[in-house]
Amino acid sequence: MMDEFKTVIAGELDRWHQAGKVAQFWLRDDDAIEPTGPLDRLLDISAAFAVPLTLAVIPAHTGEALADRLRREPLCSVAVHGWSHRNHAGPDEKKQELGRHRPAADVLAELKRGFDQLAALYGRQFVPMLIPPWNRIDAALVPQLTGLGYSALSVYGPEKPAALPLVNTHVDVMDWHGTRGGRDRQALAVEIVARLRFMFDHGGAMGLLTHHLVHDEAVWDFMTALFTVTADHPACRWTPVAEILRQQHAPVG
Secondary structure (H helix, E strand, O other): OHHHHHHHHHHHHHHHHHOOOOEEEEEEEEEEOOOOHHHHHHHHHHHHOOOOEEEEEOHHHOOHHHHHHHOOOOOEEEEEOOOOOOOOOOOOOOOOOEOOOOOHHHHHHHHHHHHHHHHHHHHHHEEEEEOOHHHOEOHHHHHHOHHHOOOEEOOEOOOOOOOOOEOOEOEEOEOOOOOOOEOOHHHHHHHHHHHHHHHHHHOOOEEEEEOHHHOOHHHHHHHHHHHHHHOOOOOEEEOOHHHHHHHHHOOOO
């Protein structure tokens, strides 16, 4: 299985290498609150392959304990994962914390509070990026985020025109609607290659989305396999999200 997986991923990266191109990957993991065994495992595996990691931290439920743990992780950055990850949508709606179910002023006040809290806790590890819980946010709120200090937004799926720079994730390791465990490794490889083929012509990065608190062994095995194939490939670079954002703001020409 490893050989087949490697063939699919490395085959596309070889095409990039032959064209003199380097594909940027980035890793985002959601729902961090406190130090846990699964978090340690995530930090260990990413550090072993020198893969920068962006943790989406829930401000309302976190504090000094997580900040102290992450200070020992130079490749780890932190972004704001809403405020409390509380669903305010109705029973027949998709889950959403940052929707139109409450006054916009209340939602924005929470996002400002979360920004200030994590910026104070994490200092240079903090990235002024909002990662909405469930990857959903009312579009009317987005233009107001810059006034709170945010300079970027990250959701799931292809980037679309928005009032803030978007650095999205594109491949989710979890089978949320089925086993609620890790997805099939070959299916994930096919999705990664599809994203790479789009990037080859149109640019962008390949964002991998993980959720350390609910990983099963299939997810950890997949991550090890992916990092093994990509980390040393000359046409792949696992990139800090802050660097991707700086590139988006860089002048052209």
